[in-house]
Amino acid sequence: xxxxxxxxxxxxxxxxxxxxxxxxxxxxxxxxxxxxxxxxxxxxxxxxxxxxxxxxxxxxxxxxxxxxxxxxxxxxxxxxxxxxxxxxxxxxxxxxxxxxxxxxxxxxxxxxxxxxxxxxxxxxxxxxxxxxxxxxxxxxxxxxxxxxxxxxxxxxxxxxxxxxxxxxxxxxxxxxxxxxxxxxxxxxxxxxxxxxxxxxxxxxxxxxxxxxxxxxxxxxxxxxxxxxxxxxxxxxxxxxxxxxxxxxxxxxxxxxxxxxxxxxxxxxxxxxxxxxxxxxxxxxxxxxxxxxxxxxxxxxxxxxxxxxxxxxxxxxxxxxxxxxxxxxxxxxxxxxxxxxxxxxxxxxxxxxxxxxxxxxxxxxxxxxxxxxxxxxxxxxxxxxxxxxxxxxxxxxxxxxxxxxxxxxxxxxxxxxxxxxxxxxxxxxxxxxxxxxxxxxxxxxxxxxxxxxxxxxxxxxxxxxxxxxxxxxxxxxxx
Amino acid sequence: xxxxxxxxxxxxxxxxxxxxxxxxxxxxxxxxxxxxxxxxxxxxxxxxxxxxxxxxxxxxxxxxxxxxxxxxxxxxxxxxxxxxxxxxxxxxxxxxxxxxxxxxxxxxxxxxxxxxxxxxxxxxxxxxxxxxxxxxxxxxxxxxxxxxxxxxxxxxxxxxxxxxxxxxxxxxxxxxxxxxxxxxxxxxxxxxxxxxxxxxxxxxxxxxxxxxxxxxxxxxxxxxxxxxxxxxxxxxxxxxxxxxxxxxxxxxxxxxxxxxxxxxxxxxxxxxxxxxxxxxxxxxxxxxxxxxxxxxxxxxxxxxxxxxxxxxxxxxxxxxxxxxxxxxxxxxxxxxxxxxxxxxxxxxxxxxxxxxxxxxxxxxxxxxxxxxxxxxxxxxxxxxxxxxxxxxxxxxxxxxxxxxxxxxxxxxxxxxxxxxxxxxxxxxxxxxxxxxxxxxxxxxxxxxxxxxxxxxxxxxxxxxxxxxxxxxxxxxxx
Numbered sequence: 034x035x036x037x038x039x040x041x042x043x044x045x046x047x048x049x050x051x052x053x054x055x056x057x058x059x060x061x062x063x064x065x066x067x068x069x070x071x072x073x074x075x076x077x078x079x080x081x082x083x084x085x086x087x088x089x090x091x092x093x094x095x096x097x098x099x100x101x102x103x104x105x106x107x108x109x110x111x112x113x114x115x116x117x118x119x120x121x122x123x124x125x126x127x128x129x130x131x132x133x134x135x136x137x138x139x140x141x142x143x144x145x146x147x148x149x150x151x152x153x154x155x156x157x158x159x160x161x162x163x164x165x166x167x168x169x170x171x172x173x174x175x176x177x178x179x180x181x182x183x184x185x186x187x188x189x190x191x192x193x194x195x196x197x198x199x200x201x202x203x204x205x206x207x208x209x210x211x212x213x214x215x216x217x218x219x220x221x222x223x224x225x226x227x228x229x230x231x232x233x234x235x236x237x238x239x240x241x242x243x244x245x246x247x248x249x250x251x252x253x254x255x256x257x258x259x260x261x262x263x264x265x266x267x268x269x270x271x272x273x274x275x276x277x278x279x280x281x282x283x284x285x286x287x288x289x290x291x292x293x294x295x296x297x298x299x300x301x302x303x304x305x306x307x308x309x310x311x312x313x314x315x316x317x318x319x320x321x322x323x324x325x326x327x328x329x330x331x332x333x334x335x336x337x338x339x340x341x342x343x344x345x346x347x348x349x350x351x352x353x354x355x356x357x358x359x360x361x362x363x364x365x366x367x368x369x370x371x372x373x374x375x376x377x378x379x380x381x382x383x384x385x386x387x388x389x390x391x392x393x394x395x396x397x398x399x400x401x402x403x404x405x406x407x408x409x410x411x412x413x414x415x416x417x418x419x420x421x422x423x424x425x426x427x428x429x430x431x432x433x434x435x436x437x438x439x440x441x442x443x444x445x446x447x448x449x450x451x452x453x454x455x456x457x458x459x460x461x462x463x464x465x466x467x468x469x470x471x472x473x474x475x476x477x478x479x480x481x482x483x484x485x486x487x488x489x490x491x492x493x494x495x496x497x498x499x500x501x502x503x504x505x506x507x508x509x510x511x
Numbered sequence: 512x513x514x515x516x517x518x519x520x521x522x523x524x525x526x527x528x529x530x531x532x533x534x535x536x537x538x539x540x541x542x543x544x545x546x547x548x549x550x551x552x553x554x555x556x557x558x559x560x561x562x563x564x565x566x567x568x569x570x571x572x573x574x575x576x577x578x579x580x581x582x583x584x585x586x587x588x589x590x591x592x593x594x595x596x597x598x599x600x601x602x603x604x605x606x607x608x609x610x611x612x613x614x615x616x617x618x619x620x621x622x623x624x625x626x627x628x629x630x631x632x633x634x635x636x637x638x639x640x641x642x643x644x645x646x647x648x649x650x651x652x653x654x655x656x657x658x659x660x661x662x663x664x665x666x667x668x669x670x671x672x673x674x675x676x677x678x679x680x681x682x683x684x685x686x687x688x689x690x691x692x693x694x695x696x697x698x699x700x701x702x703x704x705x706x707x708x709x710x711x712x713x714x715x716x717x718x719x720x721x722x723x724x725x726x727x728x729x730x731x732x733x734x735x736x737x738x739x740x741x742x743x744x745x746x747x748x749x750x751x752x753x754x755x756x757x758x759x760x761x762x763x764x765x766x767x768x769x770x771x772x773x774x775x776x777x778x779x780x781x782x783x784x785x786x787x788x789x790x791x792x793x794x795x796x797x798x799x800x801x802x803x804x805x806x807x808x809x810x811x812x813x814x815x816x817x818x819x820x821x822x823x824x825x826x827x828x829x830x831x832x833x834x835x836x837x838x839x840x841x842x843x844x845x846x847x848x849x850x851x852x853x854x855x856x857x858x859x860x861x862x863x864x865x866x867x868x869x870x871x872x873x874x875x876x877x878x879x880x881x882x883x884x885x886x887x888x889x890x891x892x893x894x895x896x897x898x899x900x901x902x903x904x905x906x907x908x909x910x911x912x913x914x915x916x917x918x919x920x921x922x923x924x925x926x927x928x929x930x931x932x933x934x935x936x937x938x939x940x941x942x943x944x945x946x947x948x949x950x951x952x953x954x955x956x957x958x959x960x961x962x963x964x965x966x967x968x969x970x971x972x973x974x975x976x977x978x979x980x981x982x983x984x985x986x987x988x989x
Binding site: 075134173 | 559620
C-alpha cells in the first residue's frame with residue numbers, strides 16, 4: 034500500500050477557486066509548472082485532451098477545405114511595423130531573439146503569425162484560381178508579458194491553431210469568418226459541454242489590425258468570462274501592406290479579403306473550471322481520454338474469478354475507451370479517489386457478489402449516483418449514461434450561464450451586477466473612452482461581445498447617457 | 512489556358528542535384544524559402560506528408576506505451592551547464608531570448624529538450640511504480656548556426672519528435688533504445704521506401720551527453736549519407752545531475768537509466784532526393800497524400816459522359832485517396848505535368864474511346880508505363896500496382912545502397928571510394944583524432960556508423976595502422 038498517502042484537493046471550489054483550480058490541474062496530472070517563469074508543462078493526460086480537440090477540429094477543417102502548414106517561429110521586426118495597429122497592439126507582448134540578421138534586423142518570436150504568413154501568401158497568390166486560400170497551423174505562440182502562469186489560461190508560451198484565409202470577395206470573407214466561429218461554438222458546446230455567448234467585439238476589444246472581430250465567450254463559476262476563440266475579418270489592410278493581389282476573371286488586378294481565427298490550449302482551462310468539483314476533475318465523456326474505468330474488488334481467494342469477469346466486461350465495452358485498473362498494491366478506495374481525481378466519467382465496480390448476481394455497479398462521476406446494472410443491459414446502459422452525463426454537464430453549465438446574465442438599465446445596476454459576479458447586459462454607445470471608464474469604475478469589467486442578434490436599442494448608453502448603439506455583455510474576464 | 516506557362520524542373524538530377532532538389536521542393540509546393548534567413552515554410556503538401564509520418568509513428572508509440580506531452584520552448588542557461596558534454600556539444604547552435612529572468616538567467620530556445628524535461632522527471636518519478644516512464648513530444652527545434660537553409664535538410668528551425676524514456680534497469684534501457692531505432696528503420700523502409708544502414712555512432716559522432724548513440728543512415732543519389740534518426744542510451748549521467756531517482760521494490764534509492772530518440776522533417780528531404788526524377792517529385796504510394804489522380808479527356812460534346820464515368824471511377828477507388836482533376840481551363844497535358852511534378856503514384860486517363868471499350872488508361876509515375884485496364888479489373892489492378900510501385904522504389908534505392916558500399920583495405924582505397932561518391936567500409940581504431948584526420952584528408956568524410964552485426968576485425972586501422980576495433984562506414988554526409 035505504498036501510495037495510500039495520495040491526497041485529494043484540499044480547498045473547496047466555492048471558497049478559493051484559484052487554489053482549487055491549480056490543485057485540480059496538478060493533481061489530475063493535466064499540467065505542471067515549469068522552472069521558466071510564466072511557462073507550463075502540458076503533461077500526457079492534458080495533452081491527450083488537446084489531441085482530442087485537434088482531432089475533432091482537423092476533421093472540421095478538412096471538410097471546409099482548410100489545409101495545415103507550418104511557418105517560421107521568427108518574425109522580422111519590419112514585418113510587424115507594416116500594419117500600424119497590429120504592431121501597436123502586440124508591441125508589449127513580443128519577445129525578441131538575441132541575434133540579428135546580417136542587415137541588423139531583430140526577430141520576434143511569433144505572438145501570432147499574420148505577417149510572416151502573408152509575406153508568403155503574396156508570393157503564392159496570382160489569380161482568382163488560387164482563391165479561396167485556406168491554411169491553418171498548429172503551433173506554439175509566445176507572449177512574453179505574462180509573468181505569472183495560470184495553467185492553461187495564461188502563460189508565456191501556449192499551443193494554438195491559427196487559420197488564415199484569403200477570399201476574392203468581402204461577402205465570402207464575412208460568411209466564412211462567421212462559419213469558423215460557428216464551428217468553434219460547436220466544438221465548445223458539443224465536445225466540451227461548455228455553453229458560449231457569440232457576438233462581435235467592440236472597437237476597444239477587437240484584434241489589432243482587424244476590420245472586426247467575432248468571439249465566443251464562456252462564463253466561469255467564479256463569475257469571470259473567458260474568451261474561448263475569436264474569428265477576425267481582417268478586411269483588406271494586411272493584403273495592401275503585404276502586396277497580396279490577384280488577377281480576376283476580368284483580367285484586372287484586385288485586392289483580396291482576409292480572415293484569421295484561432296483557439297488555444299486555454300480551452301482546457303475552461304473545461305477544468307466549468308465542470309470539475311471538490312473531488313477533482315470532471316470530464317464530459319466526449320472529451321475524456323478514458324470514458325470508463327473498471328475496478329475489480331476481491332479478497333485473494335476470489336481474485337482469479339473477479340479478474341476474469343472484469344476482463345470480459347472490458348472486452349465488451351472496448352468501444353468506449355475503457356480501462357481496467359487491475360494494479361496490485363492499491364485498495365479499491367484508493368483507486369476510486371484516483372479515478373475521481375482524473376475525472377473519468379463512469380466507474381464500474383465488480384466483486385464476487387456482483388458476479389453471482391450477473392451484475393456490476395455503475396457509478397457516475399458527475400453526480401456520484403450508484404446503480405446495479407445487469408450484465409445483459411450493460412452495453413446499452415453505458416451508452417445511455419455517457420450521453421446523459423454529457424447532456425447533464427452542458428445543461429448545468431448552460432443554466433448557470435443563463436442565470437448569470439442580467440439586463441441592466443443604468444450604471445448602478447451594471448456595477449451591482451459586476452459586484453455580484455454576473456454578466457451585465459447593457460445599452461452602450463460603443464466608444465473606446467466610455468468603455469475605459471466602465472472598466473475603471475467597476476474595477477475591471479470589460480465588454481465581452483455584442484450579440485449577433487442584438488435587440489433594437491433606442492435608449493441611452495449605460496455609462497455616458499449619449500445615444501446607445503447596441504447592447505453589450507459586460508463582465509470581468511480572465 | 513491562363514496557366515499554360517507552368518514550367519517543369521529546368522535542370523537534371525544527375526547534373527546539378529542541389530539545384531534540382533530545390534526546384535522539386537519548390538515546384539511540387541512542398542516547401543518555400545522564408546524571409547528569415549535559414550528558415551523555411553512547410554507548405555500544405557509537405558505538411559500532409561509530415562502528418563502521415565506523425566500518424567504512423569503515433570500509432571507505433573501508442574503500442575509501445577509512449578505518451579505525448581509538451582514542454583517549454585525556453586531552457587534556462589544553468590540547465591545546459593549541468594551536463595558538461597551536453598552543454599559543450601550544443602553551445603555553438605543555441606539561440607537565446609533577448610530577455611532574462613528576474614535572477615538574470617538567460618533562456619535558450621530549445622536545440623533539444625533533455626534538460627527541461629528531466630527537471631520535471633525529477634519531480635514526477637518517486638518509486639519503481641512510476642517506471643518505465645515513456646514520453647514523447649512533437650515540437651519545433653531551433654539550431655541557430657545554420658544560415659543557409661537547405662529545404663527540409665538543414666534549417667534554423669525544424670519540426671521533430673523527441674522521445675525521452677526512463678527505466679529502472681540498464682538492460683531495459685538498452686533494449687528499448689534499439690527497439691525505437693528498429694521502429695525508425697521500419698518507418699523509413701516500409702513507409703518511405705528508403706533503405707537504411709543501422710549501427711552505433713563512433714565516440715566522435717555520438718550525441719553530446721550520451722553513453723552511446725545508435726543511428727539509421729540513408730545514402731542519397733549524390734553520394735552523401737543522410738542521418739535519418741538517432742536513438743541514444745543516455746546512461747545515468749543526466750539522471751545524476753538532474754536528481755532523478757526512485758525508491759525500488761527493495762525500499763532503497765536507485766538512479767534510473769535514460770534514453771532519448773528523435774527524427775525530424777529531414778525525412779521529407781531524404782524522401783524527395785531518393786525517389787524523385789527530372790520530371791519532379793516521385794512519392795511511394797504509402798506516403799502519398801493522393802495515391803491516384805483521374806484525368807478526364809474529352810471534347811465539349813463528350814464532357815457530360817466522360818465526367819460521369821470519371822466520377823464513377825473515383826467512387827469505386829475512394830479507398831485509395833483518389834482525386835478527380837475536373838478543372839476547366841487546363842489541358843490534359845498541363846494536368847499530366849502538374850501531377851507528375853507532385854509525384855502522384857498513379858494516373859488514370861478516361862476518354863470517350865475508353866468508355867466505349869469499358870476501360871481506362873493507367874500510367875505509373877515511377878516508370879511511366881502505360882496500360883489499358885478493363886473497368887472490371889481496375890480495383891485489383893490499382894491495388895497491385897500501388898504495391899508494386901512501393902516495392903519497386905524500395906528495390907531501386909536498396910540496389911543503389913548495396914552497390915555503393917565498398918569494402919576498403921587501406922587509406923588510398925578509402926580516399927578513392929569517397930572521391931567516387933561511395934561509402935567506404937573500413938577497419939578503424941575508433942579514436943576521435945584519427946577520425947578527424949580522415950575527415951581532413953578526404954575532404955569531409957565522416958564515420959556514419961558501426962554496424963551492429965560487425966564482422967570480427969583483426970586488422971589495422973585504415974588510417975593510423977594501430978589495431979582496429981571495428982569496421983565503420985565512412986562517407987560524406989548532409
